[in-house]
Amino acid sequence: MTDRDRHPHDPAPSLRTLVREAVERAWVRAVESDALPAMPADQAPPEVEITRPDNPEHGDFASNLALKLARPLRRSPLAIAGAIADELRRDPAPDNPVGSVEVAPPGFLNLRVDPAAVLRAVDAALAAGPAFGRVPPMRVAASGPLHVPASGPRAAAMAATVPGPGTAAEPGAGAHAPVPATPPRPPHVNVEFVSANPTGPLHIGNARGAFVGDLLCRVLEAAGQRVTREYYFNDFGSQVRQLGASVLAIREGREIPEGGYRGAYVHDLAAELPEEILARALETGAEADAFVGRWASERVRQGIEASLAHLGVHFDVWTSEGSLYSDGWVDRAVERLQDGGWLYEQDGALWFRSTAFGDDKDRVVRRSNGEFTYFGSDIGYLLQKFDRGFDHLVYVWGADHHGTVARVRNAAQALGFDKAAVEMLLIAWVRFVRDGQEVSMSKRAGEFITLDELLEEIGVDAARWFIAARGHTSGIDFDIELAKKQSSENPVYYVQYAHARISSILRKAAEAGLAPAEAGLASAVRPAADGLASALGDDEIALGLAKLLLRLPEVVEDAAAQHETQGVTAYATELATAFHAFYRDRRVVDTADPATSRARLALVTATRITLANTLALLGISAPDSM
RNA sequence: GCGCCCGUAGCUCAGUGGAUAGAGCGUCAGGUUGCGGACCUGAAGGUCGUGGGUUCGAGUCCCGCCGGGCGCGCCA
CATH class of the missing domain: 1.10.730.10 (Isoleucyl-tRNA Synthetase; Domain 1)
Known part of the structure; x- marks a missing residue:
């Protein structure tokens, strides 16, 4: 990317990006001037890496490019670094922030930023205000690391190996070619998270997923992507019926049935259940539990939405599992898989050939009793999401769902989508401990600490920091008493x-x-x-x-x-x-x-x-x- | 049994194959007649679970083992 591609109101690239571009230009010119041999045609040129060295004596930035080129170019790293450094010192680009270059054994390029460039950048930050820190969308795919760009300096360095007419011979062809560094429109990402079923209030176990999902969204937005925050929930089925049965039982002074829900909130729901809803539910006879369940789950869902709002987490879209059926998405998805030959019947059930894509076993889409599985819903949801125009889907799931990752991604591929565009973030478990004893988080048993209770103890800011500071793959022991004590020294x-x-x-x-x-x-x-x-x-x-x-x-x-x-x-x-x-x-x-x-x-x-x-x-x- | 994740300072955790492995908290010793002491300076504290391998270079990649978590349904 050159200066003239940039507009004043675009998010500014990082200093590191400017430095990388300068090093890439220097490499290309070193090849063009025969100071360096070109890459062998059968090898992919290495990515130009620019790092911040730990030791300040090594400058503001460093690159190991010469070390990585030593083997393919069959030259000493020091000689390669010297050649690139020479070109770097001659770089005429006005936005080149590199002030000085040193070559350090065994072959590092140590770079110092020109103080004037620093001050220009600070001035730009002042002008940008709240927008400072926003960056253009990355030129490499967000999934999958480091695919080789089809054009650009690295390609030019390769092209120079086979000097076809009018390609690398043209001076500066690589550096000044009109390389679209940003796609015509920013990628649109769907991030689905929390997605707890509305059968009870959120507990602190849900907090990690809520924060991780929201944090990811904020970061992606700052990196120039369009983000849709999505919550997926089940509003029918046995869980919701059980909730309804529990509410109804309490309201009518009966025992809560086996497998029912017992938390204090169930009693609140029973007390709040309007006479009118109750009467209509009883009219339906056998469907009374489900009827009350639908009312109760919507009520709970609204409570969840309010709790999340307290966390600073807001969703753009709430999708119910039921809508995937009523709107025909599951049927259409199944049809598409049928057409592709990815489904077969056995023992009265409908199976997806997940093994064709490397899974351990095939997976049931529709049970022999005619009901679809959760996986069936997933397939319909995939089709629905891609139909809405998303380029990339992220699922933030609990680590206990890792077993379902493969089948969903495989289904995406079978439906004709790019598997790499479907990504699961598995959030490790949080073990809650009080006085050395693990606190179970069972909605059915009614023993759990709600999110709202947690926030009264430690503030949202401290809780967010606690989650943001930890990798999502590492398990956390969360001692509530300790957290309260430590929140003041967070x-x-x-x-x-x-x-x-x-x-x-x-x-x-x-x-x-x-x-x-x-x-x-x-x-x-x-x-x-x-x-x-x-x-x-x-x-x-x-x-x-x-x-x-x-x-x-x-x-x-x-x-x-x-x-x-x-x-x-x-x-x-x-x-x-x-x-x-x-x-x-x-x-x-x-x-x-x-x-x-x-x-x-x-x-x-x-x-x-x-x-x-x-x-x-x-x-x-x-x-x-x- | 098979698969995935984790193991780094007393504690909680960082660490895109690079140069002397870091932070916060805790511990110890210091610091302010000036813009906020919820601050600052310094010290102690590590065989990166373990044994091999790959390479110019491994906390990082590969294999084995030990320890912990999770998953392996026509459940959701």
């Missing part, structure tokens, strides 16, 4: 404190006449970029803070690519720490030196924007005082 408050502290500084600055009063907070203090440079450009401490806040777009890219948010919480902590250190070492509000003060206020304002945007990515509040 790192989330450390980050929020930094934000509140900056807000306070900006208020002070406004009082001192150094910043526009109301702006102090919302809009930015923006001295001209050269003003920033003269006041901050030679200050390593200020520059260090600036470079750190400019990492947010990279954090967003990584989180979206990996579907993980631990990097976001770690980054938030790191940025807060860096700010506290800056605050210790540099006086921000200083009427004796207004020029420096204004430049530092701009930097601190940019830090505040970055902290706020990072917290927003996590769905956590950014208070101005606390």
